[in-house]
Amino acid sequence: MTSHPLRLAPSLLSADFARLAEEIARAEAAGADWLHVDVMDGHFVPNLTIGPPVLRAIRAVAKVPLDVHLMIEEPARWAERYVKAGAWALTFHVEACADEAEARATAAAFRAAGAALVGLSLNPGTPSEQVEPLLDAVDLVLVMSVQPGFGGQSFRPEALPKVRRLRELGFAGHVEMDGGIGRDTLPACVAAGADVLVSGSALFGAADLAAEMAHFRSLGERARREESHAR
Numbered sequence: 001m002t003s004h005p006l007r008l009a010p011s012l013l014s015a016d017f018a019r020l021a022e023e024i025a026r027a028e029a030a031g032a033d034w035l036h037v038d039v040m041d042g043h044f045v046p047n048l049t050i051g052p053p054v055l056r057a058i059r060a061v062a063k064v065p066l067d068v069h070l071m072i073e074e075p076a077r078w079a080e081r082y083v084k085a086g087a088w089a090l091t092f093h094v095e096a097c098a099d100e101a102e103a104r105a106t107a108a109a110f111r112a113a114g115a116a117l118v119g120l121s122l123n124p125g126t127p128s129e130q131v132e133p134l135l136d137a138v139d140l141v142l143v144m145s146v147q148p149g150f151g152g153q154s155f156r157p158e159a160l161p162k163v164r165r166l167r168e169l170g171f172a173g174h175v176e177m178d179g180g181i182g183r184d185t186l187p188a189c190v191a192a193g194a195d196v197l198v199s200g201s202a203l204f205g206a207a208d209l210a211a212e213m214a215h216f217r218s219l220g221e222r223a224r225r226e227e228s229h230a231r
């Protein structure tokens with residue numbers, strides 16, 4: 001388990017992009033702890049989303065920290081631009097790096113660029129062994145529970161043992177999960193040791209965003225209580 005409070009990070013990928021400021025205000029009023037911003041480059045993933053100018057516009061209206069998830073090639077080259085545009089937590093993918101040395105250099109570049117939290121992500125098919133040697137270099141590990149690229153996919157349970165393994169190894173930073181998280185899947189994520197839960201379609205698609213977030217939070221707190229009793 002972890003001593004970090006549970007954090008809910010609605011993913012703006014599922015918000016109405018024509019009304020971003022209103023959607024951000026709505027998510028914040030509903031209790032968003034962080035806002036999750038998905039950056040895709042059309043190369044690392046087959047989709048193209050948000051660049052630095054749009055991130056800057058989001059930063060100008062958002063009150064809570066921006067959790068920026070880079071699904072891009074050559075992440076180190078972009079670090080400074082995304083930090084300057086307002087990224088607070090900045091996460092790259094281990095699969096975007098040729099080897100461990102490049103991943104370590106990327107984490108160092110993110111830190112030098114001034115990211116408050118340096119994050120490392122891995123895809124559902126990537127074993128946790130690939131991030132384990134890098135844990136001392138990062139503040140956050142984002143365990144993907146869908147193949148990155150699109151919202152609205154089904155949760156992949158093979159992500160859960162990786163979260164458990166990170167906690168068993170004593171990783172004390174944030175463990176974030178992203179993809180297919182909703183009422184049915186959130187409790188298992190929290191029980192495994194995740195403290196940051198990203199959700200896009202299940203939150204923005206809900207009839208009442210605030211009620212859905214409150215429900216997520218109570219499910220998460222309950223999963224934590226049950227997990228600590230089971231120990």
Ligand code: DX5
Pocket residue numbers: 011012013014036038069146147148149150151152153178179180181198199200201202
């Ligand atoms: C997927 C993104 C996710 C996405 C999650 O590549 O990284 O952040 O928005 O969306 P849902 O919650 O709909 O799976």
Ligand code: ZN
Pocket residue numbers: 011036037038069178198
């Ligand atoms: Zn994401």
